Amino acid sequence: MRQLIVIGSGPAGYTAALYAARANLRPLLIASSVEAGGDLMNTTEVENFPGFPEGVMGPDLMDKMQRQAEKFGTEVLFDDVTSVDLTGDIKTVTLSSGERHQALAVVFATGSAYRKLGLADEDRLSGRGVSWCATCDGFFFRDRTVAVVGGGDSALEEATFLTRFASKVYVIHRRDSLRASQAMQDRARANDKIEFLWNAEVTAIHSADSVTGVTLTDTTTGEASELPVEGLFVAIGADPRVHLVHGQLDLTADGTIAVDGRSSRTNLPGVFAAGDVIDPTYRQAVTAAASGTVAALDAEHFLTTLPDELLRRTTSDRTGDLAAA
Numbered sequence: 001m002r003q004l005i006v007i008g009s010g011p012a013g014y015t016a017a018l019y020a021a022r023a024n025l026r027p028l029l030i031a032s033s034v035e036a037g038g039d040l041m042n043t044t045e046v047e048n049f050p051g052f053p054e055g056v057m058g059p060d061l062m063d064k065m066q067r068q069a070e071k072f073g074t075e076v077l078f079d080d081v082t083s084v085d086l087t088g089d090i091k092t093v094t095l096s097s098g099e100r101h102q103a104l105a106v107v108f109a110t111g112s113a114y115r116k117l118g119l120a121d122e123d124r125l126s127g128r129g130v131s132w133c134a135t136c137d138g139f140f141f142r143d144r145t146v147a148v149v150g151g152g153d154s155a156l157e158e159a160t161f162l163t164r165f166a167s168k169v170y171v172i173h174r175r176d177s178l179r180a181s182q183a184m185q186d187r188a189r190a191n192d193k194i195e196f197l198w199n200a201e202v203t204a205i206h207s208a209d210s211v212t213g214v215t216l217t218d219t220t221t222g223e224a225s226e227l228p229v230e231g232l233f234v235a236i237g238a239d240p241r242v243h244l245v246h247g248q249l250d251l252t253a254d255g256t257i258a259v260d261g262r263s264s265r266t267n268l269p270g271v272f273a274a275g276d277v278i279d280p281t282y283r284q285a286v287t288a289a290a291s292g293t294v295a296a297l298d299a300e301h302f303l304t305t306l307p308d309e310l311l312r313r314t315t316s317d318r319t320g321d322l323a324a325a
């Protein structure tokens with residue numbers, strides 16, 4: 001049995017593991033089998049992570065985070081967690097291999113999945129014109145024409161933010177009215193760089209190396225048209241990855257794991273959450289990393305409150321792991 005297991009290998013998970021490892025907790029980090037490294041593995045240049053004035057490629061940044069966490073004693077396993085039992089003093093984490101691991105504390109850093117349009121090439125063009133984050137990528141579209149897909153507050157916020165850089169911003173919405181708040185609508189409608197395209201759905205993305213345009217299909221007539229754009233921002237929501245904890249951890253109305261104030265403490269003792277899985281608003285690499293720090297410090301503090309006989313049962317390597325059930 002370990003002192004701490006971290007689930008997730010994005011900025012939140014690796015930072016939690018880094019801090020925990022430096023506190024000599026020898027954490028086990030479950031990194032996922034195919035999505036290790038988290039969201040930044042799907043992007044190219046990251047220009048807003050402090051400490052990299054020249055920018056850094058997303059996968060390189062995640063590789064550095066992994067190595068830094070391992071350097072201080074984190075053990076990383078490239079497998080997926082399929083179920084968790086979080087009740088009681090000892091938490092059990094089961095992997096897709098069937099292996100079960102136990103710990104006195106668990107940090108959830110499973111992130112949040114941006115909803116996709118489901119179009120061919122959407123993933124391939126991520127970081128090459130297709131984006132889910134104007135704060136992250138808006139800067140790359142100076143004097144370009146871009147489109148935002150969506151009709152909620154976040155779509156209009158993204159569109160308004162993009163007008164700082166882009167020469168023209170289309171907002172593509174499947175209906176003829178918006179879900180966004182009136183204040184946000186008023187702001188967007190008053191911005192002369194923004195043009196709304198109603199009853200329109202993106203049905204294809206055109207590209208060479210990067211995006212050159214999209215096909216729009218009218219949702220009422222079925223008629224197709226072409227729209228030349230160099231950037232396509234998809235703002236149709238995000239789903240926090242919480243399926244593992246349904247029925248065990250409290251969730252917020254936004255679907256994120258509920259935590260106590262500014263802490264990472266969930267409703268269950270010894271269970272902490274960090275990063276995009278608790279954050280409906282900011283969802284940036286640096287905020288996720290900061291949140292991972294909070295989780296590690298909270299977990300460390302929690303472990304100091306446990307009786308010695310429980311702590312004595314922990315090991316810092318695989319000798320105490322359970323065999324597959």
Ligand SMILES: Cc1cc2nc3c(=O)[nH]c(=O)nc-3n(C[C@H](O)[C@H](O)[C@H](O)COP(=O)(O)OP(=O)(O)OC[C@H]3O[C@@H](n4cnc5c(N)ncnc54)[C@H](O)[C@@H]3O)c2cc1C
Nearest residue numbers: 008010011012035038039081111136275276283284285288
């Ligand atoms: C294309 C793109 C570009 C972006 N660009 C920027 C940028 O330039 N700057 C910036 O600050 N932010 C950027 N972001 C946002 C940033 O990537 C996220 O805010 C950040 O990665 C969140 O970190 P996280 O650790 O909370 O979650 P994630 O990075 O999503 O990591 C979660 C991890 O948990 C793992 N996981 C989930 N479930 C399981 C399970 N059952 N078992 C094992 N592992 C599991 C996932 O596989 C993943 O590895 C971008 C996001 C995207 C999608």
